[in-house]
Amino acid sequence: MMAKLFSMLVLIGAVSAQSVIVQKGNVQHQAQPLRQGMYATQLDGQSYLLIPKSTVDSLLQRIELLQAEQQRQQRIIAAKDSLLKAYQNVEERARQYIAVQQQLLHVADSLYVGYKQLYKDARALIGYGKYALWGQVSLARLGNPASWQALGSVGIGFQNWMVGYQFGTQFQGISVGIRWPVGW
Secondary structure (H helix, E strand, O other): HHHHHHHHHHOOOOOOOOOOEEEEEEEEEEEEEOOOOOEEEEEEOOEEEEEOOOHHHHHHHHHHHHHHHHHHHHHHHHHHHHHHHHHHHHHHHHHHHHHHHHHHHHHHHHHHHHHHHHHHHHHHHHOOEEEEEEEEEEEEEEOOOOOEEEEEEEEEEOOEEEEEEEOOOOOOEEEEEEEOOOOO
């Protein structure tokens, strides 16, 4: 069919500004102008358009450009879809990570509260408080010639710090110390 159409187009008669005649075999058909350079005709009951080759070439070139642009846009869309999927995966992993961190924080908080209560209970059992009064009796070798003498000491304590006053028959002094609990 296309071969017939091309042969008919080759056989187009004289073209004037007013009329175009298409000849098929021995029969001539008048083409009606549609727009500038475009004509329509009827051949064997079918409608045909007659378009100049330069217009067809221009349209084909525009079609190729539009197809190239369409392919470019499809690649851009595919890349953006890929990025969107990657972002969604990162977001999902971040949500999972946050959920795990929240669970860990809850466990750590409950452990902290538990250990804090355990410390308070142990301190109550041991009898170790923030404030303390203490007394002490010691033997020391003092004097010349050295002899054993009894010394007394009284003091106060705050948490692990202790301050005391020491006294004896020939001795007086102040002591400052620290207490380190060893855990038994």
